[in-house]
Amino acid sequence: MLFASSVAEDFLRGILQGLPPGAVYGLIAVGFVLAYKTSGVFNLAFGAQAYISAALFFHARNEWQWNVVVAFTFAVFLVAPAIGLILERLIFRHLPPGSALAKLVIAIGLSVALPHLFELLIGFEPVGGRTPEGLLPNGGGVFYDPFGVYPLSRNELTALVVAVIATALLTALFRFSAIGLQMRAAVESPRMTELNGIRADRVAAFSWALSSTFAGLAGVLMAPRFNTLAAPDYFNLIIVAITAAAFGRLMSLPRALVGGFGLGILIAQVDTFLPRFSANNSWVKAIEDNVTPAMPFIALFLLVAFWPPLRANKDQVDPLSGVDPPPQLPVAVVRTRFMTNLTHSVGVGFLSVVGFVVMTRADKSWVFLVTQAAIISLILLSITVLTGLGGMISLSQGSFAAIGAFTVFQLADRTGMSTVLAAVIGALVAAAVSGLLAIPLVRLGGMWVPIATLAFASFFDAVVVKLPFVGGGDKALIEGTRIPRPVIGPWNLTNDKTFLVFVVLILIVVSAGVIAIRSGTLGRSLAALRGSEVASQSIGVSPVRPRVIAFVISGFIAGLGGALLGMQQENVNYAGNFTPYATLFWLVLVVTLGSRTVEGAIQGGVGFSLFDRIIFRGDLFGWILRDPDRVPGFFPVSAKWRFVLFGLSTIGFAKHPEGLVESGKRKSHERMERRRARREARKSLEGASS
Amino acid sequence: MNPILTLESVSANYGPFNAIFDVSFSVNPGEAVALLGANGVGKTSVARVASGLITPSSGKTIVDGVDITGARPHRFVQAGVAHAVEGRSVFASLTVEENLRLSFQRVFGRSGVPTAIEKAFSEFPALERRRDQLAGKLSGGEQRMLSLARVLVEAPKLLIADELSLGLAPVIVKKIYDQLARLRANGTALLIVEQQVGHALKLCERAIILEHGRIVWAGPSNQATERLAMRFTEK
Numbered sequence: 026m027l028f029a030s031s032v033a034e035d036f037l038r039g040i041l042q043g044l045p046p047g048a049v050y051g052l053i054a055v056g057f058v059l060a061y062k063t064s065g066v067f068n069l070a071f072g073a074q075a076y077i078s079a080a081l082f083f084h085a086r087n088e089w090q091w092n093v094v095v096a097f098t099f100a101v102f103l104v105a106p107a108i109g110l111i112l113e114r115l116i117f118r119h120l121p122p123g124s125a126l127a128k129l130v131i132a133i134g135l136s137v138a139l140p141h142l143f144e145l146l147i148g149f150e151p152v153g154g155r156t157p158e159g160l161l162p163n164g165g166g167v168f169y170d171p172f173g174v175y176p177l178s179r180n181e182l183t184a185l186v187v188a189v190i191a192t193a194l195l196t197a198l199f200r201f202s203a204i205g206l207q208m209r210a211a212v213e214s215p216r217m218t219e220l221n222g223i224r225a226d227r228v229a230a231f232s233w234a235l236s237s238t239f240a241g242l243a244g245v246l247m248a249p250r251f252n253t254l255a256a257p258d259y260f261n262l263i264i265v266a267i268t269a270a271a272f273g274r275l276m277s278l279p280r281a282l283v284g285g286f287g288l289g290i291l292i293a294q295v296d297t298f299l300p301r302f303s304a305n306n307s308w309v310k311a312i313e314d315n316v317t318p319a320m321p322f323i324a325l326f327l328l329v330a331f332w333p334p335l336r337a338n339k340d341q342v343d344p345l346s347g348v349d350p351p352p353q354l355p356v357a358v359v360r361t362r363f364m365t366n367l368t369h370s371v372g373v374g375f376l377s378v379v380g381f382v383v384m385t386r387a388d389k390s391w392v393f394l395v396t397q398a399a400i401i402s403l404i405l406l407s408i409t410v411l412t413g414l415g416g417m418i419s420l421s422q423g424s425f426a427a428i429g430a431f432t433v434f435q436l437a438d439r440t441g442m443s444t445v446l447a448a449v450i451g452a453l454v455a456a457a458v459s460g461l462l463a464i465p466l467v468r469l470g471g472m473w474v475p476i477a478t479l480a481f482a483s484f485f486d487a488v489v490v491k492l493p494f495v496g497g498g499d500k501a502l503i504e505g506t507r508i509p510r511p512v513i514g515p516w517n518l519t520n521d522k523t524f525l526v527f528v529v530l531i532l533i534v535v536s537a538g539v540i541a542i543r544s545g546t547l548g549r550s551l552a553a554l555r556g557s558e559v560a561s562q563s564i565g566v567s568p569v570r571p572r573v574i575a576f577v578i579s580g581f582i583a584g585l586g587g588a589l590l591g592m593q594q595e596n597v598n599y600a601g602n603f604t605p606y607a608t609l610f611w612l613v614l615v616v617t618l619g620s621r622t623v624e625g626a627i628q629g630g631v632g633f634s635l636f637d638r639i640i641f642r643g644d645l646f647g648w649i650l651r652d653p654d655r656v657p658g659f660f661p662v663s664a665k666w667r668f669v670l671f672g673l674s675t676i677g678f679a680k681h682p683e684g685l686v687e688s689g690k691r692k693s694h695e696r697m698e699r700r701r702a703r704r705e706a707r708k709s710l711e712g713a714s715s
Numbered sequence: 716m717n718p719i720l721t722l723e724s725v726s727a728n729y730g731p732f733n734a735i736f737d738v739s740f741s742v743n744p745g746e747a748v749a750l751l752g753a754n755g756v757g758k759t760s761v762a763r764v765a766s767g768l769i770t771p772s773s774g775k776t777i778v779d780g781v782d783i784t785g786a787r788p789h790r791f792v793q794a795g796v797a798h799a800v801e802g803r804s805v806f807a808s809l810t811v812e813e814n815l816r817l818s819f820q821r822v823f824g825r826s827g828v829p830t831a832i833e834k835a836f837s838e839f840p841a842l843e844r845r846r847d848q849l850a851g852k853l854s855g856g857e858q859r860m861l862s863l864a865r866v867l868v869e870a871p872k873l874l875i876a877d878e879l880s881l882g883l884a885p886v887i888v889k890k891i892y893d894q895l896a897r898l899r900a901n902g903t904a905l906l907i908v909e910q911q912v913g914h915a916l917k918l919c920e921r922a923i924i925l926e927h928g929r930i931v932w933a934g935p936s937n938q939a940t941e942r943l944a945m946r947f948t949e950k
Contacts, residue, residue: 206813206816206817209813210806213808216768216788219788220792220804221789221817222789222792222821223817344802
């Protein structure tokens with residue numbers, strides 16, 4: 026009897042314990058569904074928007090000493106909708122409807138750029154241990170305990186009540202108001218909405234203002250749950266929220282809220298009732314300790330991969346998309362032979378000069394950065410294969426790279442194997458994992474691949490890395506995850522410059538491979554599938570095989586790159602190199618600069634490693650002015666600008682889906698072709714007259 | 716009396732691709748004009764310019780005496796131009812009833828919507844049986860009926876109907892043209908874009924023939940057949 030009552034009590038406690046986090050998950054899930062429903066954007070930047078309002082509220086209260094009501098109104102009802110309106114006006118209005126993938130990429134760019142931009146503008150720095158306060162006075166200190174089993178704080182109750190009321194209001198808005206219907210119509214086809222006599226741009230602006238206000242509200246309400254206000258935590262919450270939103274098939278607001286509560290309660294129950302196995306088996310313990318926070322990721326992955334109703338939710342195509350001009354062909358396809366030769370020789374010439382200078386003049390730190398640029402370029406090539414050629418977006422490239430690096434670490438640590446051989450094995454393991462992951466995913470609609478891979482990356486981050494046979498466990502905490510550099514015959518790669526040559530050789534081989542794939546059968550099958558899956562199938566192209574192979578190759582390249590990065594730093598350095606949030610920036614770089622070409626990836630690598638040093642620290646200015654002392658006073662510029670710059674340039678993706686480099690190249694080529702044509706016309710004229 | 720629609724030397728393009736060149740014509744109130752021509756001659760582009768979906772690169776679009784070149788489509792709708800676009804022209808993600816509600820809310824206000832919807836259903840009983848179904852799940856003919864139901868109830872000054880017969884069974888095509896005839900009888904001007912000339916010419920008194928993005932002939936519809944036949948026998 027005693028036993029039964031204690032189980033019931035535990036169960037009730039689990040429910041109460043799950044309510045507050047459930048309310049938070051529900052709030053973001055509702056906001057996420059709201060944004061998706063009204064703007065068609067899979068808004069991964071929702072977390073960033075929530076973070077900005079929360080941090081602004083926090084900053085206004087603590088630094089500017091504003092009154093609660095004023096700070097709340099300012100952060101949630103002024104700044105939050107203003108951000109939404111700006112985003113709509115500057116970016117999303119210019120995107121054709123239905124381009125879900127483009128919108129997703131831009132949202133990823135924004136989730137990198139916005140928090141950094143905000144921090145730079147306001148001068149906000151996350152300070153560890155300063156717990157954000159809630160709306161009501163002493164919200165974290167007053168508790169209510171109606172059942173005598175688990176006390177809820179005033180902050181938690183506020184979030185709970187607001188979540189329920191806000192969801193009810195929004196549901197009513199959609200069910201009973203004209204604007205609710207108009208918002209849904211405008212998502213599917215702004216032009217057809219206009220043909221009904223409705224101003225689609227105003228409707229879209231209202232949608233953005235509404236969902237952004239909700240983001241701000243959610244951000245402020247959930248802030249007290251964190252020890253420290255920091256952007257990555259908000260980003261991670263988004264993944265949890267997507268899980269809750271998936272229960273409502275991304276369409277139903279009340280179900281998203283229920284999904285949020287359900288998830289919160291489920292986690293609390295599992296935490297309460299999960300049997301404890303022996304603590305002397307270290308890897309079982311690692312799983313036990315980390316599986317609860319990782320449950321949303323597992324649930325999301327399983328839902329996306331194996332729950333058919335979710336997949337049925339494919340994009341609606343705008344029937345009037347034919348009004349938009351067709352996309353342009355890449356320059357490399359349409360340019361003349363002369364321009365091709367010219368471009369190639371300029372490229373080779375430039376790289377030779379850079380190579381010569383680096384090998385003869387560069388000091389240790391420059392060699393380090395150039396090597397890093399080459400390795401990151403290699404990793405980014407994995408994105409070129411998958412996104413540029415395959416048209417699929419994976420957010421788990423960081424995990425694949427980490428698998429490569431960890432394999433090298435484990436093999437070198439346990440068997441003393443040469444790290445070059447270990448790197449190849451690591452790349453193969455990454456390729457295998459990537460391929461296995463791809464099998465259930467590639468049949469899904471375009472949008473679900475990034476979400477499922479993000480779920481995988483989060484799971485990898487939360488659980489797999491902690492396993493002793495992957496991340497090294499407790500031992501690695503003390504000794505680090507060391508990777509020695511190899512010696513191949515006469516080559517001693519502990520020498521930095523020799524290692525650089527080694528890396529560049531690998532980069533050249535892989536680049537050549539990627540180019541070969543692009544023009545080979547695989548590249549063409551992928552291009553066909555990107556164009557139309559149905560049409561491809563009708564001419565006998567399997568919709569699964571080429572994509573899975575693309576994943577395998579991409580995983581291999583990423584794994585190899587990860588292994589090399591570990592070798593270069595002589596440590597895996599997971600937290601610094603490979604976390605899901607950090608590696609979002611990789612995708613942003615490739616997509617901004619050009620995902621179709623090898624140059625795009627290499628420029629991305631250079632941008633990742635060298636931009637900061639060359640531009641932001643003022644080294645380039647110093648070199649141009651021939652005197653480091655004459656560099657203007659505003660240098661060095663904060664490295665955060667790098668994220669802002671590249672993050673915001675994903676906006677360019679709206680106008681130039683081929684990438685900034687590619688579109689710049691097109692313009693310069695057109696200019697040169699015109700000049701050449703004029704010169705030849707003049708010559709033939711002179712020839713005729715003489 | 717002003718023509719309801721006038722295009723004055725209109726040219727238009729999709730990015731680098733030019734679609735129509737120097738097209739001029741007008742449609743008078745209550746008149747029915749057929750826009751004819753083979754595949755890809757620019758009929759749909761003319762229709763899109765006429766409803767504001769494409770902004771012309773040169774030339775003017777004048778609706779009911781007012782030059783609204785470059786205005787957004789909702790201005791054209793407010794000026795009395797309705798456009799039933801080629802292919803699917805309903806919101807697939809909304810139900811049949813929501814599609815109707817969306818159009819009627821603007822014209823009849825909140826309180827007028829139920830009456831207007833009932834009126835639409837009395838015209839098209841087939842739609843009433845599917846009122847709670849997603850419009851994307853309707854058959855091609857039903858979708859076309861739905862887009863016509865929206866305009867039939869609110870009767871615009873000009874209806875641009877783009878390839879209404881495309882991919883439909885002859886019985887349904889006939890039904891749709893009967894509805895157009897009724898609309899016309901109530902005073903709506905029509906601009907009918909068609910590849911199947913038979914129905915269109917029976918309904919319209921004037922015809923315009925496009926070739927390679929230019930108007931090559933305009934005149935009474937009873938002479939159009941002859942003219943079209945000539946084109947094909949010449950080659």
